Amino acid sequence: MKLKYILLLAAAVLLAGCAKNELPLFDEPFVYVETSTGSNVSVVGADMKATVTYYIGISCPAFTDPIVVNFAVTCGSGVAEGVDYDVVTPGGAVTFLPGIWRMPVRIQWKDHAIDESKDNTVTIAITGTSPGTFTIGFPGPAAKGSKLVITKKNL
Amino acid sequence: MQKNRIWVVAAALAGAVALSVSCQEKEIINPPSLTAFSFKAADNAVLSEDYVATVSGTDINVALPDVDKSALVATFTVAEGNIVKVNGAEQTSGKTVNNFESAITYVVTDSHGENPVSYKVNVSLAPDKHPALTFFSFDGDKNAKALGKTLVGEIKGSEIGVAVPQLADITELVASFTTGAGNKVTVNGVEQVSGVTVNDFSNPVDYTVTNLDGSVNAIFSVTLNRQKGEWTAAPTYEAVPVHAGARILVNPVDDVPFVAFKRHQPTEADARDPEKDEKMYALKFVDGAWQNIGEAFSDKVGSDYDFTLSPSGTPFIAFKNGAVSPQVTTVMTYAGGSWSTVGENIGTAATSKIHLHAIADNKVVVCQIMSNKTFVGIWDGSSWTTGGIDALDGNPRPYEIRMAGDGANAYMFSINRAKALNDVNYGHNVMKFDGTSWSGLRQNYLREGATQTSIVGYDITVAPDGTVYLVTGDNAEDNENYHHRVEKYNADGTWSQVGGTIDYVLSSRCYSKIAVAPDGTVFVAYPNEGASPKTIDVVYFDAATKQWSAPVSLGNGDGVEYTGDPNLSFVFDSKGKGYLTWIEDSKLLMYNFQ
Numbered sequence: 001m002k003l004k005y006i007l008l009l010a011a012a013v014l015l016a017g018c019a020k021n022e023l024p025l026f027d028e029p030f031v032y033v034e035t036s037t038g039s040n041v042s043v044v045g046a047d048m049k050a051t052v053t054y055y056i057g058i059s060c061p062a063f064t065d066p067i068v069v070n071f072a073v074t075c076g077s078g079v080a081e082g083v084d085y086d087v088v089t090p091g092g093a094v095t096f097l098p099g100i101w102r103m104p105v106r107i108q109w110k111d112h113a114i115d116e117s118k119d120n121t122v123t124i125a126i127t128g129t130s131p132g133t134f135t136i137g138f139p140g141p142a143a144k145g146s147k148l149v150i151t152k153k154n155l
Numbered sequence: 156m157q158k159n160r161i162w163v164v165a166a167a168l169a170g171a172v173a174l175s176v177s178c179q180e181k182e183i184i185n186p187p188s189l190t191a192f193s194f195k196a197a198d199n200a201v202l203s204e205d206y207v208a209t210v211s212g213t214d215i216n217v218a219l220p221d222v223d224k225s226a227l228v229a230t231f232t233v234a235e236g237n238i239v240k241v242n243g244a245e246q247t248s249g250k251t252v253n254n255f256e257s258a259i260t261y262v263v264t265d266s267h268g269e270n271p272v273s274y275k276v277n278v279s280l281a282p283d284k285h286p287a288l289t290f291f292s293f294d295g296d297k298n299a300k301a302l303g304k305t306l307v308g309e310i311k312g313s314e315i316g317v318a319v320p321q322l323a324d325i326t327e328l329v330a331s332f333t334t335g336a337g338n339k340v341t342v343n344g345v346e347q348v349s350g351v352t353v354n355d356f357s358n359p360v361d362y363t364v365t366n367l368d369g370s371v372n373a374i375f376s377v378t379l380n381r382q383k384g385e386w387t388a389a390p391t392y393e394a395v396p397v398h399a400g401a402r403i404l405v406n407p408v409d410d411v412p413f414v415a416f417k418r419h420q421p422t423e424a425d426a427r428d429p430e431k432d433e434k435m436y437a438l439k440f441v442d443g444a445w446q447n448i449g450e451a452f453s454d455k456v457g458s459d460y461d462f463t464l465s466p467s468g469t470p471f472i473a474f475k476n477g478a479v480s481p482q483v484t485t486v487m488t489y490a491g492g493s494w495s496t497v498g499e500n501i502g503t504a505a506t507s508k509i510h511l512h513a514i515a516d517n518k519v520v521v522c523q524i525m526s527n528k529t530f531v532g533i534w535d536g537s538s539w540t541t542g543g544i545d546a547l548d549g550n551p552r553p554y555e556i557r558m559a560g561d562g563a564n565a566y567m568f569s570i571n572r573a574k575a576l577n578d579v580n581y582g583h584n585v586m587k588f589d590g591t592s593w594s595g596l597r598q599n600y601l602r603e604g605a606t607q608t609s610i611v612g613y614d615i616t617v618a619p620d621g622t623v624y625l626v627t628g629d630n631a632e633d634n635e636n637y638h639h640r641v642e643k644y645n646a647d648g649t650w651s652q653v654g655g656t657i658d659y660v661l662s663s664r665c666y667s668k669i670a671v672a673p674d675g676t677v678f679v680a681y682p683n684e685g686a687s688p689k690t691i692d693v694v695y696f697d698a699a700t701k702q703w704s705a706p707v708s709l710g711n712g713d714g715v716e717y718t719g720d721p722n723l724s725f726v727f728d729s730k731g732k733g734y735l736t737w738i739e740d741s742k743l744l745m746y747n748f749q
Contacts, residue, residue, distance in 0.1 A: 037660045039633040044655050050702035051358045053376065064370070088358050097363065097372035099286070102313075104376055106358060111701065155652040 029060030030135040031069050032145025033105070033124050040148050044109050045155040046084075046120075051108045054124060054148055056094055058101055058134065067096040068130040071105060076119025079152055084112045085122055092127075113154060120152040185234035187263035187272040194219065198228040198249055206281070213274045215261070218281035221336035224255040229276075236266035282367040283335040288375045290333040291315050297329040297350055309708075313375050315362075316705050318382040325356040325379050337367035380705040383676060383695060386735075388709075389745040392445045395436060396421055396741035400460055403724045403736045403745070406468040410728040412440040415462035415472050418451065419741045435460070435472055437489065440734075440745075452494040453487060454478035458507060459523075465513035466562035471497070473511040473521050481505040484523055486534065498539050501532040510558035512565040514590055520558070520565040527552040529569060533588075546593040547586055551575035559615045559623070564589050566623055568615035570608050571599060581607035583627060585615065585644070596623065596644055605629035609637045611665045612681065618671035619729070624653070626669040626679055628661045637661040639679060641669065641696070653677055654696050657703050668725040670733065678748075680725050680735055682717065683708065689716045691723065691737055691746075709735070709746050 033056045035042050044052065056069050070093045075081060088106035096103060105124060114120045125147035126136045137146030192208040192215045201222040208217035230249045233239055239246040240262045241253055253259060261274040291308035301324045308315040319325060331350045334340055340347040341363045342354060354360050359378040366372070392414070401416035420432035433456055437449035457475030464470055470489040475482050476499070484506045486498035502525045509523040517536025522529060528550050532541045543550050544567075554572040558565060565588040574580050582599035601608060609628025616624050623644040628637045638656035645651055659665075662684035670678050676695050683692040683706070692706035721737040728734070733748030 036658060037636055037638070039636055041633045042655075043632050045652070045701055048655065048701040050697075050700035052702075053359060053378075097365070098369070099371035100363075100374050103374065104359070104361060108358065155654065 026139030028135050028139055029058065029133060030137065030139055030145075031056065031058050031126055031129055032138055033057075033071065033126055033148045034145055035148065040145055042148065042150045044150060044152055046114045046152050047111045047155070048109045049111045051088055051106050053104045053106050054150075055102050056105055056126065057103075058096055060134070062098070063096075064098055066098075067134075069094050069096065069103070069126060069134075070128045070130075072125050072127050073107070074123050074125065076121045078114050078116075078118025078120035079112075079122060083110065084114065084120075084152055085109050107150070109152075114152050116154060122150045122152065124148045124150075183236075184265050184267065185236050187237050187265055187270055188234040189215070189231055189237075189239070189261060189263050189272075189274050190234075191230075191232035192217065192274075192276065193230050194227055195230050195249070198230065201227075208276070210274075213272060215274050215276045216279065217276070218279045219255075220281050220283070224278060226252050227255050228252055229255075231261070233263055238264045238266065238268055240264075280337045280367060282370055283338050284366070284371060286335060286338045286364040286366040286371055286373050288315065288332050288334055288340070288362060288364060290331075291317070291375075291377065292331050293317065293319075293328050294331050294350065297331065301325065301328060308377065310375075313373065315375055315377045317377065317379050318385075318707070319379045321381050321383060323381070327353050328356050329353055330377070332362070334364055335366075339365045341365070378705060381697065381699075382704075382707075384731075384733075384749050386693070386707055386709055386733075386746050386748050389440070389734075389747050390444065391745070392438065392743040393741075394445070394447075395419075395431070397738050397743045398433070398456075398741070399720060399722045399738060401722060401724060401736060401738060401743055402462040403726055403734050404462065404464045405726050405728040405734065406464055407466055407729065408468040410730060410732075412726075412728070412734050413448075413462075413464060413470060414438045414440070414445075414724075414736065414743065415449075415460075415470065416743070417456045417460055417474070421741075433477065435474065435487070435494075437462075437470065437472075437494075449489065449494050454485065457482045459509040461510045461558070463511050463513045463519075463558075465516045465519075467516055469513065469516050471511060471513050471519055473501075473509050473523075475506055475509055483525075484509050484521060484532065486511065486519065486521060486532075498532065498534055501539060501541060502530055506530065508553065508556045510556050510567075512558045512560035514560060514562060514565055514588075518590055520560075520567075520588055522556050522558055522567045522569075524553050524556065527572075529553050529556065529567075544586055544593045546595050547584060548595070548598050549576045551582075551599065554581065554610060555613070557613065557615050559617045560588075561617045561621055563621065564617075566596075566615055566617065568613065568625060570610060570613065581610060583608045583613070585623065585625060587623075597650065602629045602631040602640070604631035604634065606634065609661055611663060612637065612639050612661045612667045614667055614669045616669045616671055618675060618677075619673050619727075620675065622671075624669055624671055624677060625650075626667055628665070628667075632656065639667060639681065641677060641679065643677075654701055654703050657694055659683070659692070659706070664720060666720045666723060668723040668735075670725040670727055672727045672733065673729060673731050678725070678733070679703075680723050682721050682723070682737075691721065691735070693735065693748075 086108045094103035137143030194206045196202045255278045264271045293306045295305040308317040356379045362375045364373045396419035398417040398419035403414045415437045431451040434451035435453035439446045455477035457477040460474035473486045476485040482505045484501040506523045511521045513519045519534040521532040551571040552575045554570045557568040567586045570583045582601045585596040612628030630637045641653040642650045667681040678695045680693045683690045690708035690710040694703045717739040724736045736745045
């Protein structure tokens, strides 16, 4: 009889424990931006003269109509478009056709020394999607991947 | 009694006749009807899945992928008793082979071969489920002015890399490519024609491949990588099994490459040679072939050994002597066609992580770990001086040691084990020995923002101009992924970074090597554990773009992969020819760069 009560108690504790560890389920479609190695921050040399590919990705069920993701490239006070970099990908938007889950966004970096006391960041931020059902950034409070911050440095 | 039997037999016969007549009267003759048609993967090797046709009246429509349709087996269902023929030949479902390259007619009749009905089988092209570029090149005859020769792209997933000459004009190139039948290829919405359409490849070009009905698309990014030279495979050394740690160096006097290695002891008992296993061997690479210059010339070698050449080309090896107890370090040299010992018992307790560098024939420096400390031996041509490095703050417990140098200085790179000093997690040191004394170029250093210095992905080298280069790994940029970072030590006593971090996330077995060509170009080689099959990847720092190049992947394609640490060794000769070796299945593989 005692064994029966012990087993019941153990089961109750186990169930209660499981409930406490239950994680929130994130299953909504989302869109993110990252480097080729999956990072949301990056550093480039101030003297670099090369085009770097970054990526906007989507996570959602298979789709049949194109999905458009809008993005904006902005910079801090220490750098300027046309002087320190050019945005190669035109139009501020990428279109995902059915079957495509990752689209390149390219920035051509220019050799131009920077003042390290200033804000020398260039940010690629996702600004919206069409259809608008996508969460921007990975689901969760941190919204990781909603933007990619690239810092230009005198290496 | 006899009469009764006769009556019984007669009655039975009459009944049988009556039954037979009755059955004949009820025979069912099914009208011709074909109700199902398919091609099953199990019956057709060219198909990866089953393809089911739609039967509409007497039309049978089926979409098949772009495969050889000249010998396919169809599975069909007809009414019971129906006879099926194609061009007069009777058909068996799931058995008979036919050519479906063009429409063919199945004639179905009833069981008497009458009332024929013709069913026409129409085979169309199925949309490609995995649209892709399967081949990509720039043909020499279509790009004669810009390239003059055909360059074939390397397709890795959705990335296509093409190695192009340094000075090639890549603004107007004609690409040739192949894709599945029915697919459409576009660039920025412009349909591409293989061998015809011109594009500017100054920046990567994205090719979108769309299947027949537009239901699936794929994007392939073509990037042109300007190459300084070409890597080619050299003869593999497999005369005896090679153990981990083999090192290649080039004689500074005559540019002849040398390799020293420990003979590997095979796992199989009957393959062992107790007289030679685990002893040192040395080779030269002359006129495209390996030559033995020393065979089992040492005592048995313990877990660690290293090899160096002095500026005058004299070889020295240092190894953990497995024949003595405790296993301390022995140093040998090669002169007059034979090997001899120049130092024994370098240490008082078991040693490990043994490395050496010869500033001169009479100035050889050995750095190693002994009793959890860095322990050094210096040979002056006649005797050894041993001890710690006074200039190394706290002589913290090392995790790993590497050495490099030239004819003026020896350099020791070491990583401290865990928080061995001042709570810095795996800080690293670069110490310089100028032939007389030691000084620190960097001590217990951890890059700001990094969790630790990576315990893979590190190496040190000295360029022909005397500049010290260091490759290490850290996660300072995102606190997450570890990347290679190359730095050089400047004449003003500062360190500066060479380019950004290398675009590869360090794996747990990323044992890397750094080498500098005579023109100052810095190369880094590393095992690409993520590739399948695994490759050795090499990147160089492009002085024009100030960016690390796309990797060139090396591998002999024999289906055998290195396991664990491939033991890379990498060096350039005075004319800029590169030698990169690694060990795979106890064989020494070599690639040359020129």
